[in-house]
Amino acid sequence: xxxxxxxxxxxxxxxxxxxxxxxxxxxxNPDCHxxxxxxxxxxxxxxxxxxxxxxxxxxxxxxxxxxxxTCRASILPGVRAGWRDASVHTVTARQVALDxxxxxxxxxxxxxxxxxxxxxxAPDRNGSRAPTSPTRAPPTSWPRCRPDA
Numbered sequence: 001x002x003x004x005x006x007x008x009x010x011x012x013x014x015x016x017x018x019x020x021x022x023x024x025x026x027x028x029n030p031d032c033h034x035x036x037x038x039x040x041x042x043x044x045x046x047x048x049x050x051x052x053x054x055x056x057x058x059x060x061x062x063x064x065x066x067x068x069x070t071c072r073a074s075i076l077p078g079v080r081a082g083w084r085d086a087s088v089h090t091v092t093a094r095q096v097a098l099d100x101x102x103x104x105x106x107x108x109x110x111x112x113x114x115x116x117x118x119x120x121x122a123p124d125r126n127g128s129r130a131p132t133s134p135t136r137a138p139p140t141s142w143p144r145c146r147p148d149a
Contacts, residue, residue, distance in 0.1 A: 014045070
């Protein structure tokens with residue numbers, strides 16, 4: 001079981017799916033959904049797409065999407081502030097916590113693929129995906145996930 005957090009167009013999702021892994025892709029940006037589904041269909045694999053953001057807790061968030069650059073979408077105000085001259089549209093999205101998904105569905109991920117690290121990652125306090133540090137232990141509900149040093 002692989003969690004692809006911030007799946008965007010599904011590049012990592014597709015790579016795992018074509019090799020037989022089960023992937024649960026999380027992507028709140030609806031502009032990316034049709035691409036992810038189309039690429040999976042073109043490669044004869046089925047995706048499990050959750051149209052939600054991932055953060056520390058369940059919430060409703062505002063996703064800002066720069067026009068013409070949907071992969072830079074973010075729920076973080078500091079990131080949005082950096083797009084001074086960009087035309088941006090916003091989408092209200094549901095945010096979930098991975099621990100809640102794991103508990104609700106009885107899943108144990110083998111890998112959580114975030115956008116910044118090929119190892120397992122966890123949301124930080126701001127809801128962004130950052131690699132876990134050696135001092136930050138994996139959640140107890142993920143006993144098989146261990147960072148590769």
